[in-house]
Amino acid sequence: MEDFNWLQLLNPEFYILLEFGGIKIGLLVVLFIVFAETGLLAGFFLPGDSLLFLAGIYSETLMHQISLGNDFLNVTVFALLVSIMGIFGNMAGYWFGAKSGTYLYNRKDSFLFKKKYLYQAKEFFEKYGNRAIVFARFLPIVRTFAPVIAGIVSMDKKKFMFYNIIGSFLWSFSMILSGHYLYQLFLDQFNIDLKHYIEFIVIGIVAFTTFPVLWKIFKKRVHIE
Template structure:
């Protein structure tokens, strides 16, 4: 840890390859971060989509922390299911918090870990898409942190919430984990390119892709506000 720098906290590979006393704990860190993105409302700075994609690349190393699975497909499937479970639990906690005390967030002052504007953006997103917002939000940084809370605040029917919650968690996990795993294999076998040597580029591309919808939404919102003021 002597070469640790705070910027590593934004690098998903840092968590995936983390060790404690020489013992790999990457899988525990991945599951905790996935839960924390919604369960602990820390989604604006913790890596989400890029973490899942890279977890697919490191699926063998991560799952072997628990047990060895000879089948490559079974290995990546188990990893995706574990991540989906953590994502589901995170949303449940977010929903519970919203139902119990989420209203206090609207009166809370902005801080490094909390921006009220994200709450209002997520509320608008939820009102526009309804239950499907829970699915769409899974693939949008920041929004996925607050949408479950909004669902709890408006007391969305629990059975309906759980349906979208489980479905969105499975889609998010399987799409990104499988994409990372099999794209890594394809680039290695077909082009002799080891994606592990290009992690920083992959992270930048994923950040650009996942934040593009939010940037476009912000631009449209500004144009709309300027037109209204005129």
């Protein structure tokens, strides 16, 4: 940690390869981040999509201490663990929304909380209805606040859990398996190690996932003007 730089907190690879006392704790950190990003309002700035994609690339490293001795089983179990944490995260967000009611709309902006994100998630939820719980998984910021909105509007708990489970599994398995098998494909077929291009991968994923949100904001401002 002598060479620690605060900018590392924006790099998903930092969390994956993190060690404490010589022990690799990347798996625990990744699982916590998934829960935090979907269950804690302060988690919206955490690297969700890029983290899971890179976690798929590093799945062998992450599962080293609890390896099942089979590559497919290891990556499947890892994706399953992430899915479960995502489900619990959304449940926490829903519970918070149900208990807080309109409190968040009256709360002042702070470094970790911006009211505009709440309104964006509300508009997204109103547009897509129950399916928003699934779609929100693939959109930064929105996925943090969507379950909170579901709790505030008292979405039926059974329907919420149904879409919560589907969304979490789709998000986790698609991102992790894509990273895992694309890494193997590029290495075996083209002799290209994607680990050497982590920065470009992260930038590409962040740009791809945030573009829909930024485009919607841009269109709204143009319409207003």
